[in-house]
Amino acid sequence: MKxxxxxxxxxxxxxxxxxxxxxxxxxxQWHYHPELELVHIEQGSxxxxxxDNIQNFQSGDLILIGPNLPHYWRCDEKYFQGDSNLYAQATxxxxxxxxxxxxxxxxxxxxxxLELLDKARxxxxxxxxxxxxxxxxxxxxxxxxxxxxxxxxxxxLQTISQNPDITxxxxxxxxxxxxxxxxxxxNHIYQYSxxxxxxxxxxxxxxxxxxxxxxxxxxxxxxRSRKTYSQxxxxxxxxxxxxxxxxxxxxxxxxxxxxxxNNFANFNKYFKTLxxxxxxxxxxxxxx
Numbered sequence: 454m455k456x457x458x459x460x461x462x463x464x465x466x467x468x469x470x471x472x473x474x475x476x477x478x479x480x481x482q483w484h485y486h487p488e489l490e491l492v493h494i495e496q497g498s499x500x501x502x503x504x505d506n507i508q509n510f511q512s513g514d515l516i517l518i519g520p521n522l523p524h525y526w527r528c529d530e531k532y533f534q535g536d537s538n539l540y541a542q543a544t545x546x547x548x549x550x551x552x553x554x555x556x557x558x559x560x561x562x563x564x565x566x567l568e569l570l571d572k573a574r575x576x577x578x579x580x581x582x583x584x585x586x587x588x589x590x591x592x593x594x595x596x597x598x599x600x601x602x603x604x605x606x607x608x609x610l611q612t613i614s615q616n617p618d619i620t621x622x623x624x625x626x627x628x629x630x631x632x633x634x635x636x637x638x639x640n641h642i643y644q645y646s647x648x649x650x651x652x653x654x655x656x657x658x659x660x661x662x663x664x665x666x667x668x669x670x671x672x673x674x675x676x677r678s679r680k681t682y683s684q685x686x687x688x689x690x691x692x693x694x695x696x697x698x699x700x701x702x703x704x705x706x707x708x709x710x711x712x713x714x715n716n717f718a719n720f721n722k723y724f725k726t727l728x729x730x731x732x733x734x735x736x737x738x739x740x741x
Contacts, residue, residue, distance in 0.1 A: 481640075483636065583615065
C-alpha cells in the first residue's frame with residue numbers, strides 16, 4: 454500500500470515542530486514523512502494503523518512513530534455525525550534525527566536514546582508512569598515555557614528511553630521507496646472497509662472500490678500490507694469487538710453480530726486467536 458508523503462513544516466526559530474490539533478475527527482489519511490512523530494491523543498477514540506499493525510486508540514494514548522513509517526488514524530463513526538460538542542484533540546511533535554548532527558547520538562551517554570530511535574522505526578505505544586512527565590513537557594513546549602526547546606526534546610527522549618512499558622507496533626520495517634500514485638487507492642480501501650466491516654465485504658466488492666480485478670487486488674493488497682484482505686478485515690472486526698466488550702453495554706452474543714460475525718463459534722475462535730483470550734475473559738481482565 455502506498456501512503457502519501459507529507460511535508461512537515463518546522464516551527465519558527467526552532468529545529469522541530471509542535472502543534473495542538475483540535476478537529477472534528479482525526480486524520481483520515483494514510484501517510485508518512487521522514488520526521489519522527491510523537492502523538493499524544495488528548496481526546497478521541499477510533500482505529501489506528503501503524504505499518505502493518507491495527508489497533509484501537511483512545512484518549513491518553515502516547516505513540517512514537519519512526520521515520521517513513523506509514524500511519525493512519527480514523528476516529529469512531531460518532532465523530533462524523535456532526536455533533537458540535539464532540540471533537541478530537543491531539544498534541545503532535547515532529548523532529549528529524551538529523552537535528553542532532555553526525556556524532557551527538559553516538560556518544561556513550563546517548564546510547565539509550567539511539568536505541569529508542571531505532572525501535573521507533575516499527576512504531577511504539579508508550580505506557581506507564583513516565584508518560585505523565587512526557588505529557589507535561591509537551592504542554593510546556595506548547596505554552597513556550599521551556600527556555601531551551603532542544604533540551605526539552607532530549608528530556609522527552611531520555612524519559613521515553615527509560616520507560617520499561619513500551620509496546621512495538623509494526624512487525625516489519627517500512628524502509629522502502631513509496632509511489633504516491635497509490636495514495637487515493639489505499640485511502641478508499643481503508644475508508645470503505647472501516648465504514649462497512651460490520652457487513653459482509655466480498656473480494657469482488659472491495660476490488661471494485663480499488664478499481665482492480667479481484668485477482669490483482671489480492672496480490673496487490675498482500676504485497677503491500679503483508680497480510681491478506683480477509684486477515685485485515687478480521688483484525689478490524691476483532692478490534693471493534695474489543696471496544697464493545699470494554700464498553701460493557703452489549704452481551705457477547707450481541708457483540709459477535711455487531712462486529713460483523715454471523716457465527717458465534719467463529720467469533721470465539723478468531724477472538725482467542727488474535728487476543729489469546731476468550732471474549733468473556735478479555736472483558737473481565739480489562740474491565741477490572
